[in-house]
Amino acid sequence: MTTTNDNKPQDSLLGKPAAYADHYDASLLFPISRTPARGELGLGPVVPFFGADLWTAFELSWLTPRGKPQVAIAHITVPCETANIVESKSFKLYLGSFTNTRFESSDEVRDRIRADISEAVWRGAPSQSSVGVRLVMPDMFEREKTQELEGLSLDRLDIECTQYTPDASLLSAASDEKPVDEVLTSNLLKSNCLVTGQPDWGSVQIRYSGPQIDQGGLLRYIVSFRNHNEFHEQCVERMFMDIQARCKPVRLSVYARYTRRGGLDINPFRASHPCAMPGNARTARQ
Known part of the structure; x- marks a missing residue:
């Protein structure tokens, strides 16, 4: 029942x-x-x-x-x-x-x-x-092998970061240029537990087709979760919705792998289209 x-x-x-x-x-x-x-x-x-x-x-x-x-x-x-x-x-x-x-x-x-x-x-x-x-x-x-997220690392960019709560206005895309297919990653994701405020560390992969997303703005956006209190699943859905709304990709997936706590790791995956789930291979930090 x-x-x-x-x-x-x-x-x-x-x-x-x-x-x-x-x-x-x-x-x-x-x-x-x-x-x-x-x-x-x-x-x-x-x-x-x-x-x-x-x-x-x-x-x-x-x-x-x-x-x-x-x-x-x-x-x-x-x-x-x-x-x-x-x-x-x-x-x-x-x-x-x-x-x-x-x-x-x-x-x-x-x-x-x-x-x-x-x-x-x-x-x-x-x-x-x-x-x-x-x-x-x-x-x-x-x-049970370790495997880093596939894609071009955004962390290579030398940028200034000043925003540490989610700010979708940091996102933009070149809608007047030729569409691209890209896979971008970062190890700089951090958010906090919704209830306790304890830090949650993670890596994120953004795979998309459509107008080219400004990489510096995307990295600043990922960093902007640093002081944000929300569960892992909610953070990824927020990222997905913000990127979809601001950058308007034709296809989009957002995949985050969070380091374990209490013997558990949680790795949300959201996609705009039906597709195979990631292989659930842990990263080195997990």
Whole structure:
């Protein structure tokens, strides 16, 4: 049975002392509606982008039926059309609750995570579907390679930066010149947690076709998030909407990879058109 979700970010356990449960407890998950933040961007129920939030969980462990600990890395894909995000500390506490719980197999663990996260992110929605979950077991850890974001680095530019809260007026494009196809990256993304104000460090990739975006202005715009308080997913959607509105690309995707906190990293991807999701390969800083 679907229930409504009236959770507010300030009601979560972010920034508050919390007891760590070590036996499975799905009730620890704290979904937060995407609607308020999207409303601030002028978005309604139908959003003008595709994509997903790509999570990587590095601290996952459980017991076999005989009590032997197992470890794995979990990759979770949450579609951007879900009704909610899951607050990250609650997700950490939820995964911690697996620690002294016995499961028959890694498949059971994967299926349980998929069912619980799916329920949380779709809570309050008229219809539901499943999130993607993939577990990487220790014998496959060597395949978890690091890979930097592809593209031309904006960080090479020697610019002056004075704006540290998001300012879309920094963005511009040469609409009277020949369109281009470009992939631009920066490692200078920083924002802050919406609730605690703790720093969130990241890298961002902008891939687009259309009028050439002024690179200096784009880098200043990315830097302007430095003192901004917003969740990762919301920052990327703000970037997408601002670039779309100010630069009017024909096609656009924005992909951010944030460094991990509490054994979790969150990597939102938004695109103007249906396309394959990025491979969720971590960067060196992750």
